[in-house]
Amino acid sequence: MKPKLSQWKELLAARHKRKAADEQNEAEPDERVGTDVPFVEVWREYGVEPYWFAGDYCLIRETVYPLDHGHGRYRLGALHDVHRRWQEAPFSHPLSCRGFAIGDLFFFDTETMGLSSGAGTVMFLLGHARVLGDRIIVRQHLLPHPGAEVALYQSFLSDVNYTTLVTYNGKAFDWPRLKTRHALVRDMVPKLPAFGHFDLYHAARRLWKDKLDSLRLAEVERHILHIERDGDVPGFLAPMIYQAFLQTPHPDRIMPVLRHNEHDVLSLIVLYIHLSIQLLEAGQLPDPREQLAAARWLEAVGETAAAAGVYEQAGSKEAKEAREAKWQLSLLHRREKRYEEAVAIWRDLFDHGSGFWKMKAGLELAKAYEHHFRDAAEAHRYAAMAYEAWRSLAKASRQSVEKDEQEWRKRLERLARKKKGVEK
The missing domain is CATH 3.30.420.10 (Ribonuclease H-like superfamily/Ribonuclease H)
Structure with missing residues (x-):
């Protein structure tokens, strides 16, 4: 640091010396x-x-x-x-x-x-x-x-x-x-x-x-x-x-x-x-990753109608991002209380998706049938299938899942009681 400070000090001193000479000679700026x-x-x-x-x-x-x-x-x-x-x-x-x-x-x-x-x-x-x-x-x-x-x-x-x-x-x-x-x-x-x-x-x-x-x-x-x-x-x-x-x-x-x-x-x-x-032009972007990112940004700033249109376009493509786009669109529908449209997407993900999507979509279907459609039997059916998909994923991951296991069992037991009560 010392050489740098010394250099700047010399430059400043030289500058002030020139200024003093100019003031002494009463030189005009233009000169x-x-x-x-x-x-x-x-x-x-x-x-x-x-x-x-x-x-x-x-x-x-x-x-x-x-x-x-x-x-x-x-x-x-x-x-x-x-x-x-x-x-x-x-x-x-x-x-x-x-x-x-x-x-x-x-x-x-x-x-x-x-x-x-x-x-x-x-x-x-x-x-x-x-x-x-x-x-x-x-x-x-x-x-x-x-x-x-x-x-x-x-x-x-x-x-x-x-x-x-x-x-x-x-x-x-x-x-x-x-x-x-x-x-x-x-x-x-x-x-x-x-x-x-x-x-x-x-x-x-x-x-x-x-x-x-x-x-x-x-x-x-x-x-x-x-x-x-x-x-x-x-x-x-x-x-x-x-x-x-x-x-x-x-x-x-x-x-x-x-x-x-x-x-x-x-x-x-x-x-x-x-x-x-x-x-x-988010709806016409060729890269599904960019399309999905643009839709998320539009949704984040409250432009849900524009975001929904882009999600639909991204979800129609043959790409791994398509299922993520459908999922985001379903959550948007859920927040807007458009359950029929959300359920249609969850069913599609459940029927055609991997174990991961069966677990996520099945859980949402169980929630929708329990709380919105008041159909305990259907809610229990989807919860049970989602639980089996989750167990397969948990077994493959080899991670501690005791807390999640308890949550799943509580849900299934609650739905089983509701289902039994309806049948009586």
């Missing part, structure tokens, strides 16, 4: 632009301009993309179609942008000096995308040296007039760290806006946790979005590259990190497009 920014002409060749504020500067890079620019499996302009479809969707959802203008979406990603959430973790690059009617603009704000955070956050917050933040794990990482760093300079820069938040990491986890070994953005890019980054700098190297840049602040040293961040921001746009389609 400093060409002399105070190292390699300023090289920066401009990369489309980067200095942004001056309060006697210091940050660097801003702006890149413009046409709507037909392809990034992985989608054109960036497909966001407009997704936005229109959300306005017309027959269901609501936390990922829906209904009621927002497309320009309200603020695709945001950062690069930091570490993963810690403490005040000492410097954010040195803030990247975001602005979606317009005919193009998409990616803007990046770079911290050129320690001590320039006032200029950095002034430039960033002067450009923020959006309503909804779109990030990848931003709720837990990017935005809390930005708030921490902003607190150190909040008396000199605008306040942070109050954002809504679409965190696409949590959406990806909902849909692909059983499909992907890792949910890192790079893995989602490769396996879901079909994005291949040739020659890209891995994100974990960004802090080391930035430290090298601080020692020799030539643009070529940090440009790989800016390009990496730029691609991250573009991937957020494409990921939002894909996740939206997964929900808007």
Whole structure:
């Protein structure tokens, strides 16, 4: 840590020395632009301009993309179609942008000096995308040296007039760290806006946790979005590259990190497009695992009608997930007191399913006939068959099942008494 602290101390001392010289010479900001920014002409060749504020500067890079620019499996302009479809969707959802203008979406990603959430973790690059009617603009704000955070956050917050933040794990990482760093300079820069938040990491986890070994953005890019980054700098190297840049602040040293961040921001746009389609077209998804996950998510947010339609579609397929989809649909029917429809599904699972499904469906049939249909004989019949299926499974598992055995016997004895009482 000592060499790192010494390096930062030297950089800060050099910066303050230049500021003092400028104040002594009463130099105007415009006069400093060409002399105070190292390699300023090289920066401009990369489309980067200095942004001056309060006697210091940050660097801003702006890149413009046409709507037909392809990034992985989608054109960036497909966001407009997704936005229109959300306005017309027959269901609501936390990922829906209904009621927002497309320009309200603020695709945001950062690069930091570490993963810690403490005040000492410097954010040195803030990247975001602005979606317009005919193009998409990616803007990046770079911290050129320690001590320039006032200029950095002034430039960033002067450009923020959006309503909804779109990030990848931003709720837990990017935005809390930005708030921490902003607190150190909040008396000199605008306040942070109050954002809504679409965190696409949590959406990806909902849909692909059983499909992907890792949910890192790079893995989602490769396996879901079909994005291949040739020659890209891995994100974990960004802090080391930035430290090298601080020692020799030539643009070529940090440009790989800016390009990496730029691609991250573009991937957020494409990921939002894909996740939206997964929900808007959940009934037609070819992958039954994704279809089942989408239906569960719709059900979890209270959109039971939409979820039921997707469960029905998934349950009609020849896949192992079909029985799980039918089961979920039956539980949904049960909660809505639609017992006849639930019983029809349980009977199908009981008649055509494995021992596991005979046990689960048989138990539900026993409960339904006991409590809803008041048919103790039928309830006892299904309970007895479900018990036999359970015994076979328990024997194969070789686990202690004494407590479960007692529960089954209590149920059978109760139903036997009820059945006997009815017969009398």
